[in-house]
Amino acid sequence: MSAQLRETAGELAGLLWREYTLYRERSGTVVIRGPHVERWIxxxxxxxxxxxxxxxxxxxxxxxxxxxxxxxxxxxxxGRHELAAVCRRLLAETAVDAASDGAPRPSRPGRAKKATTRRSRKPARSGRHTGMASWLVILAVLTVVALCVRGVVAAL
Structure with a gap:
């Protein structure tokens, strides 16, 4: 089966994309990568x-x-052309999903994936707060400006 699968994948790759990479994983899965279209099958x-x-x-x-x-x-x-049509449909669904910001749509009814939400590790601050390091930088800049002004005034 794996030899037939690799042969089929090679023919499909030629039908789908001009540039592709074909490899077999340890599990027997054959992957076709189209890096120029940023998709894989x-x-x-x-x-x-x-x-x-x-x-x-x-x-x-x-x-x-x-x-x-x-x-x-x-x-x-x-047949290879029917398989290529199925692959093109899946790739089109992938492109639509990539364009939308929502969760991926299931390809078959009843196989919906649960949407997961990620929480940030730090709680959001309610307002702006200038830290001690920022105040030290501001004080240093003001000191340099004051020294420059003093030097200009003393030269006059």
């Missing part, structure tokens, strides 16, 4: 005969991959 074997789990996601700054934004199960018997 992965093909994983499933328990079913001639079925593959297809996932799509983004490539973040620095080259790391973000978690999958959308996924679906497809038949390998349908």
């Amino acid at each position: 992965s093909l994983s074997p499933t328990g079913g005969q001639d079925q593959v789990l297809i996932r799509a996601g983004r490539i973040l700054d620095g080259g790391t991959t973000a978690p999958a934004r959308s996924e679906t199960v497809a038949d390998l018997t349908g």
